[in-house]
Amino acid sequence: MIVITGACGLIGREFVQTCLKNNAKVVLADISEEAGNKFLAELDNPSAFFVKTDITNEESVDSLISQSVSKFGKIDAIVNNAYPRNKDYGKKVEDVSFASFNENVSMHLGGYFLCMKKFAQFFKTQGFGNVVSMGSIYGVMAPRFEIYAGTEMTMPVEYAAIKSAVIHLTKYFASYYKDTKIRFNAISPGGIFNDQPKDFVEKYNKYAPMLKKDGLNETLIFLLSDDSIGKNGENFVVDNGWSEKGTKGA
Numbered sequence: 001m002i003v004i005t006g007a008c009g010l011i012g013r014e015f016v017q018t019c020l021k022n023n024a025k026v027v028l029a030d031i032s033e034e035a036g037n038k039f040l041a042e043l044d045n046p047s048a049f050f051v052k053t054d055i056t057n058e059e060s061v062d063s064l065i066s067q068s069v070s071k072f073g074k075i076d077a078i079v080n081n082a083y084p085r086n087k088d089y090g091k092k093v094e095d096v097s098f099a100s101f102n103e104n105v106s107m108h109l110g111g112y113f114l115c116m117k118k119f120a121q122f123f124k125t126q127g128f129g130n131v132v133s134m135g136s137i138y139g140v141m142a143p144r145f146e147i148y149a150g151t152e153m154t155m156p157v158e159y160a161a162i163k164s165a166v167i168h169l170t171k172y173f174a175s176y177y178k179d180t181k182i183r184f185n186a187i188s189p190g191g192i193f194n195d196q197p198k199d200f201v202e203k204y205n206k207y208a209p210m211l212k213k214d215g216l217n218e219t220l221i222f223l224l225s226d227d228s229i230g231k232n233g234e235n236f237v238v239d240n241g242w243s244e245k246g247t248k249g250a
């Protein structure tokens with residue numbers, strides 16, 4: 001039984017469907033009740049269950065755990081995949097206020113920490129568990145700002161801080177819980193094609209092609225399955241080689 005936060009977003013929808021195809025029971029945890037109920041109706045599958053969840057709220061995360069256990073009896077894994085951001089998110093660095101920076105770090109990194117902490121405590125009582133958290137290549141490398149030139153887009157400074165910390169929290173928790181049957185790993189994707197401006201896509205693709213939205217499914221299933229039983233505290237970069245291109249002579 002897998003809990004997926006941010007289940008109604010671009011990647012979450014893929015993750016939910018691939019887990020269902022692999023015969024898992026899935027709890028769709030998302031802040032949007034409307035999107036959750038709509039997606040659930042679309043899936044029309046008794047193995048899927050929606051719990052309205054705000055990963056930045058302690059009671060909400062507690063309730064996600066208790067509702068998931070009441071429904072399916074146990075939790076094998078949580079996929080930390082939600083993407084909370086405030087209304088000012090996405091500005092260029094000069095325009096990011098101190099308050100807004102802190103708010104986005106608190107929502108996204110704080111929410112991931114809260115889920116790691118609460119689920120780890122539950123997993124300890126249960127005797128086993130698995131946490132997969134979404135990092136990003138921008139948690140391991142500096143942005144290539146030239147690919148955003150001429151567009152309204154940028155790679156937000158908060159995102160770099162958040163994602164590098166998500167990857168490191170994964171290692172921290174893996175080490176803290178190392179003598180238990182709970183493991184923690186991260187997936188760090190490159191950019192996923194989602195109808196971004198043509199100019200941006202062309203510049204991005206000069207290094208390596210953008211991922212398709214189903215491009216992370218295999219890695220997720222590997223990390224959720226016993227095939228990855230020895231993996232703990234690791235970060236899996238999935239980016240068609242984008243982050244390596246132009247470095248180390250590649």
Ligand SMILES: NC(=O)c1ccc[n+]([C@@H]2O[C@H](COP(=O)([O-])OP(=O)(O)OC[C@H]3O[C@@H](n4cnc5c(N)ncnc54)[C@H](O)[C@@H]3O)[C@@H](O)[C@H]2O)c1
Pocket residue numbers: 005006007008009010011012029030031032035053054055056080081082083084085111134135136137188189190191192193
């Ligand atoms: N899309 C990409 O190119 C890309 C690349 C690398 C990493 N990622 C990471 O993958 C994850 C998913 O990204 P996405 O592109 O699918 O995002 P998305 O914006 O498409 O979906 C995010 C989902 O999270 C939900 N959400 C927002 N705040 C929430 C909260 N407080 N509690 C619970 N749910 C909440 C939203 O309702 C939405 O359904 C994120 O961690 C993101 O940083 C995405």
